[in-house]
Amino acid sequence: MVVNYASSSDGANRVATDIVSAGGQAVAVRGDVSKAADARGIVDAAIKTYGRLDVLVNNSGVYQFAPIEAVTEQEFQRTFGINVLGLLLTTQAAVKYLGEGGSIINIGSVASRLTPANGAVYAGTKGAVDAITGVLARELGPKRIRVNALNPGFVTTEGTKAGGYVGTDFENTLVAQTPLGRAGRPGDIASIAVFLASEDSAWLTGERLIAGGGLR
Numbered sequence: 001m002v003v004n005y006a007s008s009s010d011g012a013n014r015v016a017t018d019i020v021s022a023g024g025q026a027v028a029v030r031g032d033v034s035k036a037a038d039a040r041g042i043v044d045a046a047i048k049t050y051g052r053l054d055v056l057v058n059n060s061g062v063y064q065f066a067p068i069e070a071v072t073e074q075e076f077q078r079t080f081g082i083n084v085l086g087l088l089l090t091t092q093a094a095v096k097y098l099g100e101g102g103s104i105i106n107i108g109s110v111a112s113r114l115t116p117a118n119g120a121v122y123a124g125t126k127g128a129v130d131a132i133t134g135v136l137a138r139e140l141g142p143k144r145i146r147v148n149a150l151n152p153g154f155v156t157t158e159g160t161k162a163g164g165y166v167g168t169d170f171e172n173t174l175v176a177q178t179p180l181g182r183a184g185r186p187g188d189i190a191s192i193a194v195f196l197a198s199e200d201s202a203w204l205t206g207e208r209l210i211a212g213g214g215l216r
């Protein structure tokens with residue numbers, strides 16, 4: 001497995017080491033998905049290391065919530081550049097190598113459907129991810145490549161901790177709307193990604209799986 005990172009080599013190396021300790025194979029590779037050459041470099045590293053590509057998980061993403069009055073051109077370009085253009089560029093690089101049985105998993109967000117206040121830019125990117133997922137499912141179906149979106153609700157991650165969302169009214173409000181009554185954990189999402197990567201989901205493409213403990 002290629003574990004991509006943009007800035008935090010420590011975190012990516014830790015993930016790769018954990019995978020190897022558990023009996024798998026993994027390498028950490030730097031690359032900014034919003035740059036075409038880097039996106040190609042990430043995919044090329046997989047081909048160079050393993051000789052093939054079976055699954056692409058488009059997980060890289062950034063989020064910042066702000067009222068419409070505070071939306072800036074710069075934040076729009078950064079968020080769409082990573083969440084949308086980055087997803088397109090890595091997918092473009094990967095489709096050269098993905099063959100029959102390949103699976104692309106786009107990490108979207110419940111935000112595309114929940115449309116939370118102050119989330120115009122972020123929810124906009126995830127609405128685009130939903131649409132692109134549907135388009136590419138049709139476009140790549142003839143090659144027997146599946147494309148699905150996995151849309152988490154609120155998850156406790158390094159990003160939501162660093163962004164100051166964990167333990168706030170923002171989290172509490174979302175958890176209060178979550179039938180299963182808690183924030184998500186990375187493992188809640190990972191097990192669904194494994195399902196979407198595997199043959200167990202061979203008849204699913206163009207789907208949007210909402211993984212939010214019932215939050216929608």
Ligand SMILES: NC(=O)c1ccc[n+]([C@@H]2O[C@H](COP(=O)([O-])OP(=O)(O)OC[C@H]3O[C@@H](n4cnc5c(N)ncnc54)[C@H](OP(=O)(O)O)[C@@H]3O)[C@@H](O)[C@H]2O)c1
Pocket residue numbers: 004005006007008009011031032033034058059060061062063082086107108109110151152153154155156157158159160
């Ligand atoms: N946490 C939630 O509540 C939640 C809910 C719904 C959807 N999501 C989605 O889930 C995904 C992961 O979110 P998270 O909460 O786990 O965030 P996170 O902890 O901040 O992780 C984001 C990841 O994206 C990488 N990244 C950022 N910019 C990149 C770039 N230009 N090129 C390549 N990689 C880049 C980061 O790498 P570095 O650390 O190296 O910069 C990091 O590995 C995102 O797509 C997010 O929108 C999250």
